[in-house]
Every structure is written in C-alpha cells, then in structure tokens.
Amino acid sequence: MWDVSSTWVNLLAATNHWFETAVVLNSNSDPSTAATVFGQTVLFDVSAEYRAFVEEQPSVGGCLSAELNVRMLKPSVTIPRMAKVRPWVRVTDGTTYSEWVPQGAFFIDTREVTQNDDGLDVLNLHAYDPMLKTEADYPSTSHSWPYSDINVVREIASTIGVGVDARTVDLMTSNYQIGLPAGYSMRETLGNIAAMYAGNFICNYDGDLLLVPINSIPPETNYLVDQVGNAITFGGDRILV
Amino acid sequence: MTGSLSDFANNPIGKGATTLDASPQFDGYSRVEIIVDEDHSITAGDTTGRTLTIQNPWGTQAQANAILASIRGYQYQPYTSSGALLSPAAEIGDAVTINGLYSGVYKMSKTFSSLMKSDIAAPQDEAIDHEYPFETKGDRIYQRELADTRASISVASDAITAEVTRATNAESSLSSQLTIQASQISAKVSQENGSWKSFGWNLNTSGWSVWSNSTKVVDITSSGLKVDGKITARSGYIGNGSSGFTITANAIYNGVTSMSDTAHTGVYVGTNGIRLGKGVFSVNNSGAVTASNITITGGSISIKSGNTETFKVTNTGAVTASNITIKGGSITIGNNFSVTSAGNVTANNMTLKGTLTVGGATITADQLRIGAAQAYSGYGGWNGATNLVNANSGTWTAGAGGGIAFNDASTQNGSYRSFFRASVINCDAIYTMNNFWGLSNSGIKYDQWTYVPKTKVVVTGISGQSVVQDIYGNTQYVVRSLATTTLYYLGRSDIA
Numbered sequence: 001m002w003d004v005s006s007t008w009v010n011l012l013a014a015t016n017h018w019f020e021t022a023v024v025l026n027s028n029s030d031p032s033t034a035a036t037v038f039g040q041t042v043l044f045d046v047s048a049e050y051r052a053f054v055e056e057q058p059s060v061g062g063c064l065s066a067e068l069n070v071r072m073l074k075p076s077v078t079i080p081r082m083a084k085v086r087p088w089v090r091v092t093d094g095t096t097y098s099e100w101v102p103q104g105a106f107f108i109d110t111r112e113v114t115q116n117d118d119g120l121d122v123l124n125l126h127a128y129d130p131m132l133k134t135e136a137d138y139p140s141t142s143h144s145w146p147y148s149d150i151n152v153v154r155e156i157a158s159t160i161g162v163g164v165d166a167r168t169v170d171l172m173t174s175n176y177q178i179g180l181p182a183g184y185s186m187r188e189t190l191g192n193i194a195a196m197y198a199g200n201f202i203c204n205y206d207g208d209l210l211l212v213p214i215n216s217i218p219p220e221t222n223y224l225v226d227q228v229g230n231a232i233t234f235g236g237d238r239i240l241v
Numbered sequence: 242m243t244g245s246l247s248d249f250a251n252n253p254i255g256k257g258a259t260t261l262d263a264s265p266q267f268d269g270y271s272r273v274e275i276i277v278d279e280d281h282s283i284t285a286g287d288t289t290g291r292t293l294t295i296q297n298p299w300g301t302q303a304q305a306n307a308i309l310a311s312i313r314g315y316q317y318q319p320y321t322s323s324g325a326l327l328s329p330a331a332e333i334g335d336a337v338t339i340n341g342l343y344s345g346v347y348k349m350s351k352t353f354s355s356l357m358k359s360d361i362a363a364p365q366d367e368a369i370d371h372e373y374p375f376e377t378k379g380d381r382i383y384q385r386e387l388a389d390t391r392a393s394i395s396v397a398s399d400a401i402t403a404e405v406t407r408a409t410n411a412e413s414s415l416s417s418q419l420t421i422q423a424s425q426i427s428a429k430v431s432q433e434n435g436s437w438k439s440f441g442w443n444l445n446t447s448g449w450s451v452w453s454n455s456t457k458v459v460d461i462t463s464s465g466l467k468v469d470g471k472i473t474a475r476s477g478y479i480g481n482g483s484s485g486f487t488i489t490a491n492a493i494y495n496g497v498t499s500m501s502d503t504a505h506t507g508v509y510v511g512t513n514g515i516r517l518g519k520g521v522f523s524v525n526n527s528g529a530v531t532a533s534n535i536t537i538t539g540g541s542i543s544i545k546s547g548n549t550e551t552f553k554v555t556n557t558g559a560v561t562a563s564n565i566t567i568k569g570g571s572i573t574i575g576n577n578f579s580v581t582s583a584g585n586v587t588a589n590n591m592t593l594k595g596t597l598t599v600g601g602a603t604i605t606a607d608q609l610r611i612g613a614a615q616a617y618s619g620y621g622g623w624n625g626a627t628n629l630v631n632a633n634s635g636t637w638t639a640g641a642g643g644g645i646a647f648n649d650a651s652t653q654n655g656s657y658r659s660f661f662r663a664s665v666i667n668c669d670a671i672y673t674m675n676n677f678w679g680l681s682n683s684g685i686k687y688d689q690w691t692y693v694p695k696t697k698v699v700v701t702g703i704s705g706q707s708v709v710q711d712i713y714g715n716t717q718y719v720v721r722s723l724a725t726t727t728l729y730y731l732g733r734s735d736i737a
Contacts (some may be wrong), residue, residue, distance in 0.1 A: 001252070001328075001330055001331060001332060001335050002330040002331075002332055002417070003326075003330075003331045008330065012328060016737040017328065017352070018265065018355040018356070018410045019353075020353055020355075021302075021353040021354070021358070036469050039393075043353075045352075046352075046353035047350065047351060047352050048331045048350070048351045048353070049348075049349070049350045049351075049352065050332075050348070050350075050351075051333070051347070051349075052334060052347040052348065053335045053347055053348070053364060055366070056364040057364060057366050058267075058317050058363075058365070059299060060292075060293065060295055061296055063293055068611055084339050085664075087353060089329040089353065089357060091329075095249055101330055103329060103351065103353070127692045130301070153500075154730050174304075174307060176299075176304070178299065179299070191419070193299050193411065195275075195295045195296070195297040195300070196297065196299070196304050196308075197308075198273075198295070198308045198311055198312055202333055204332065205332070207453065210332075210333075210334075212334035212347075213334075214293070214312065214315070214336035214665050215311065215315040216335075216345060217334070217336035217343075217344070217345040220336075220338075220343040
C-alpha cells in the first residue's frame with residue numbers, strides 16, 4: 001500500500017468522495033507544481049494495467065512492466081519522443097483535497113492522433129514503465145565479480161535511471177553472490193535474482209524497482225476493521241471477529 | 242513514500258465490486274524445484290503439497306531451502322474481480338478482502354475516473370488445481386515433437402561423433418604413412434650418398450646434414466641448426482628473434498643500435514667501433530676509448546709517440562712521463578713531500594744539485610748569492626755583502642764576543658788560507674786560532690809555515706815599526722808605520 005495521508009484515509013472513509021486525475025508530462029513533480037499538466041478537461045480516457053506474474057498463474061522470476069493508455073485532446077505543446085508521462089490521483093469531497101498520489105512512471109512507446117465525432121484531434125498514447133529498459137545487455141562494470149544481489153539490483157536500477165524501493169532493500173537480506181552475468185540481459189539478471197526470493201520484479205508508482213514475493217500478503221487476520229481497513233479497537237484492543 | 246511489505250494493507254472492498262469469481266484455494270506449497278538447465282534441477286521439500294517450479298540458471302540448494310522455508314504452507318487463492326472499488330493507493334502485492342474472500346492483488350487494471358474502479362485478480366488459468374496430472378492433446382503433441390527433435394539431435398550428434406572418429410582414424414593412418422614415406426626417403430638418400438668425402442648430403446628422420454671433405458658442415462636436427470664453416474649473414478637476428486642480436490652488413494648489435502646511440506643499454510659491435518652500456522664505454526675505429534669506469538688488474542699503461550714511450554704507469558704505481566702538466570690539486574709523496582697547486586713545497590729533506598733561485602738569491606753547488614753579496618765555497622767569506630760590511634765607512638762591525646773564524650791553516654797549506662779585505666778594520670785585536678796569525682796593538686804574530694797573503698791593513702793605535710813574531714817568538718815580518726793613522730802592509734819581509 002502506497003503511503004497516504006490521514007486526509008486521504010478520512011476522505012476515502014467518507015461516503016461522499018470522488019477522485020480527480022491529472023497527467024504530468026516530463027516531470028516527477030506532482031500536478032500542483034509541474035510545468036505541464038493535462039487535467040480532466042482534456043483527458044478522455046486514462047487506464048493502466050499492472051501485473052505481478054508473467055503468465056496467468058502464480059510464477060516467479062519475472063520482470064513485469066506496467067502499461068498506460070491515455071486518450072486525450074491533442075495538446076498544443078509538443079510531446080517529445082519517449083516522453084515521461086505520470087498519472088496522478090487525488091481524492092476530494094469537493095471541499096477538502098488530499099495530496100496527489102502517483103500511479104506510475106511511464107514512457108511513451110506509441111502515439112496516434114485520430115479525430116472524434118466532433119472533429120477534434122484526439123491523441124492516443126501507449127506507454128510502458130521503466131522495466132522495459134532492462135531489456136538490454138548488462139552494462140560493463142569496473143568492480144569485481146561476484147557481486148552481491150542487492151548491489152546488482154542497484155546497478156541495474158542506476159543504469160535505467162530509477163531507484164530501488166526501500167521495501168525491496170529490506171527484503172533482500174540473503175546476500176546471494178552473483179557472478180558476472182555475461183550474455184544475460186539486465187531483465188534476465190533481475191528475473192534470476194527475483195527467483196532467488198520466490199518473487200517478481202515490478203516498478204512501483206514512482207518507477208523504482210520493487211520485488212514482490214509470491215506470498216507477499218500476510219496471513220489473514222480477522223480483526224474488525226472500518227471501511228478503509230483501520231482496526232476498530234475497544235479500549236485499545238483489537239476486536240476479533 | 243511507501244509502506245513496508247509487512248504493512249501491505251488488507252484492502253477491504255467488501256461488496257464494493259461488480260463481479261467476483263473465485264476458485265478453490267490451492268494446496269499449500271511443500272516443495273521447491275529449481276530447474277538450473279535442461280538436465281539439472283535442485284529440489285527441496287516433499288510432494289505432500291504443491292510444488293513451486295522456478296527456472297533459474299544460478300539456482301543453488303541453499304536457495305531452494307530458503308524459498309521452501311518462506312513459502313511452505315502458503316495457499317494461493319485465485320480470483321477475478323471486476324469493478325472493484327479499490328483505493329488507488331493499493332499496489333500489486335497488497336492483500337485484499339472481497340466479500341469475505343482474502344487474497345492478493347497480482348493483476349490490476351485501473352480506469353482513472355471519479356470512482357477509480359479496478360479489475361483485480363490473483364490469476365490462474367487453470368480454474369481447477371489438478372490433483373491428478375492431466376495433459377491435453379496439444380501438450381502431448383508438443384511433448385512428442387520435443388522428444389522427436391531431441392532424438393534427431395541425438396542422432397545427428399552420433400553421426401557427427403562417428404564422422405569425427407573416422408576423420409581422426411584417417412588422420413592417424415595418413416600420419417603413419419607419412420612417417421613410413423619419410424623413412425623410405427631417408428633410406429634412399431643414404432644409399433645415393435656416395436660422395437660425402439668431397440661433398441654430399443643426407444636426409445633422414447632425425448634431420449638433414451651436409452658434408453664437405455668428410456666433415457659435416459651443416460647439421461639440422463630437432464635441436465636446431467649447426468654450421469661448421471663459413472656463414473654469411475647480412476641481416477637477421479641471433480637469439481630471441483627481434484629481441485636478440487640484430488645482424489646488419491656492418492654491425493651486430495643488441496639494444497644499442499649505433500655507435501652514436503647513448504640512449505640504450507646493450508652492445509654494439511661494428512666496423513666503426515664498439516659500444517657497451519648506456520653511453521658508458523666505447524672504442525671507435527681510431528682507437529679512442531671512452532669509459533666511465535676502468536679498473537686495470539695488471540700490466541701497465543703505456544703511451545708512445547712514434548716508437549718513444551712518453552708516458553707509462555706500471556701496476557706498482559710507478560709513473561714515467563716526458564711531460565706532465567698538473568692543472569690543479571696537489572702532489573703528495575708519502576708523508577714527507579708535497580706540492581700544492583699554489584706552489585707551496587713541503588719537504589722533510591731535500592738535496593738540490595743545480596741552482597736554487599729564491600727571488601733575487603741563488604744557491605749553486607759552491608756559491609750563495611744574495612743580491613750583490615756572494616759567499617764562495619773554499620773562500621769562507623762574503624764579498625760585497627753590504628749588509629755585513631759598511632761599504633761607505635769601510636768598517637767591519639762585530640759585536641762583543643763576535644768575530645770571524647777561518648779554516649785550519651794546515652789544510653790550506655800552499656794556497657790562500659783565506660781572503661779578507663777591508664779598507665778599515667776597527668778593532669783592538671785580531672786573534673789567531675790555532676796557528677793562524679794574529680794582529681794586535683802590540684804587534685802581529687804569524688805562523689811561520691803559512692804563506693801570508695798580501696794584505697793591506699789599516700791599523701790604528703800602532704806607531705812605529707812593529708815586529709811580527711812567529712809562535713816561537715822569532716821575528717818574521719816587519720810592520721812599518723807609514724803615518725799616524727797608518728796604512729800598513731802586512732806580508733813577508735821580502736815583499737813588505
């Protein structure tokens with residue numbers, strides 16, 4: 001779960017709330033400060049698909065790339081090739097607004113301009129997150145091999161221009177030593193390391209590398225919670241149901 | 242910021258989903274199989290539950306054990322839900338509870354709208370967790386074709402192996418035949434080698450040799466080439482190829498490439514000279530030697546001008562030279578003689594056989610000359626020594642107790658005993674020593690055996706005629722008074 005503020009949680013718990021979407025071009029800043037922001041007035045359809053498994057069944061050792069589709073009014077500004085596009089979401093009740101929460105970092109792969117029934121130019125963008133950049137040979141390095149697994153992950157992240165999610169750093173404590181991945185792509189290398197931890201690599205909402213184990217969810221608890229998952233307590237004690 | 246995986250929230254959707262399709266929960270995992278390659282796999286656990294199969298060429302047993310420890314008993318809950326009102330903050334890997342079904346979010350499609358509905362799933366193509374393994378027709382066809390392909394590859398591999406074996410055998414046979422042919426050639430050549438006493442050659446399996454006048458002049462074996470006779474080489478190398486000695490028409494060198502090369506170490510031997518080391522030793526074809534350090538352990542060093550040896554140093558240190566100019570430093574002989582570059586001479590003992598000149602003074606074998614003053618060997622006196630006799634007054638001045646001593650008369654017999662000349666002698670007396678004559682205000686005494694020089698003497702304080710007596714008291718000579726201040730002639734009576 002992406003960290004959110006209490007404002008977000010409280011607004012989400014309220015019955016009267018809705019979400020607002022914005023797409024930021026070529027910036028990591030949120031829509032409140034970014035230079036180029038496409039708001040709901042020009043966004044027709046925005047959708048994204050995220051996956052943890054390569055196949056339609058539980059599997060490990062994969063590196064999955066999320067995909068973004070944006071259908072919007074063709075803007076007057078020029079969108080560069082392979083430009084970064086980031087969708088953001090915030091929740092509001094019309095009076096109070098939460099912070100903007102990122103929904104991924106994507107790079108445009110294809111674009112198409114069509115005309116809608118009103119004769120307006122409609123721009124269709126299809127984009128992938130940074131995981132696609134790992135589909136390249138492992139870069140030449142100056143350090144000695146073997147190299148620890150987390151350092152290899154960091155090296156790959158640095159090569160594709162992203163970071164490593166802190167939860168992944170906490171998870172990868174086995175310190176497996178990786179030999180020189182000659183002949184392997186960064187994606188294969190990353191996948192093999194994911195397999196060592198029975199998981200798959202994806203990119204989180206900031207685009208950083210995140211290892212998701214096949215058994216990432218904790219054992220089910222049967223405590224009484226409210227609508228948004230907060231435990232309901234009685235005198236400080238959770239209520240088992 | 243993101244929460245840790247342990248905090249993955251259980252996103253409670255409740256009934257906030259359009260559809261929910263769920264399959265039975267899988268059996269818990271009890272076994273891990275890591276497929277390292279086509280022929281090798283690593284396993285951990287048992288087959289009482291589900292097996293997690295992992296493809297990983299870097300897999301190890303330790304990894305398999307660690308993974309099993311992590312997932313043992315974990316039961317995957319497949320489901321598919323559409324239109325779920327899932328918080329946009331939910332991530333892949335989060336837990337979710339939908340209408341009482343607890344699972345994870347492993348696939349998520351979001352539609353960005355005011356409701357932010359998502360289609361989420363824990364996917365599973367196989368709607369049923371097959372406890373009894375079943376292969377479809379397509380699977381069986383695939384497996385069969387895969388097996389056929391492997392068999393074909395195996396057959397092809399066998400054929401290749403057979404071909405390689407055949408080629409190896411053929412090569413071995415050919416090699417044997419070549420060996421036999423070589424032996425036959427050697428034998429044939431040996432039979433025809435009838436002129437080896439004048440000139441001939443022999444080729445056999447151990448080498449090739451050339452004979453001349455019953456001598457093997459060229460011998461080529463597996464050890465190399467040996468030549469006994471004339472070799473002409475205008476180029477090439479001796480030693481380790483280009484790292485060894487280079488042969489040219491006029492020189493052989495290694496490292497040092499010419500007589501003018503002072504930048505490299507090595508050796509150069511050419512018609513224009515020899516050079517060794519990095520500018521430390523050379524001899525040109527004129528005989529000029531340049532060396533930074535020479536030690537000669539015996540013999541001598543000789544320099545000649547024509548046939549005349551003008552300089553020589555022996556191994557005992559004796560130096561003979563016809564002309565030496567020392568431009569600085571000093572000369573020291575033992576502890577008793579030294580000459581500095583300033584001309585300062587220190588000598589414990591010196592014998593000078595020629596003339597010694599010191600400023601205006603000279604010393605010869607029989608004379609000491611200081612300016613106009615001279616002292617002669619055999620004369621026992623000074624002549625013209627103005628510093629000793631006041632020439633202006635003609636007066637000899639001697640201090641109390643002073644005087645002049647002359648040689649023993651006996652050794653001067655027959656010649657001038659001494660020579661003493663002065664215009665005036667101011668004294669009270671001239672005393673004799675031994676048998677010499679004496680002069681006093683009372684008279685002159687003279688040794689009768691001695692020839693008296695013809696001396697002009699001025700005697701003061703004597704008047705009249707004085708008598709010169711010998712030591713025996715006999716009158717021998719007469720001194721005649723010529724005036725008050727009288728000039729007397731002293732001599733024999735016959736010449737007075």
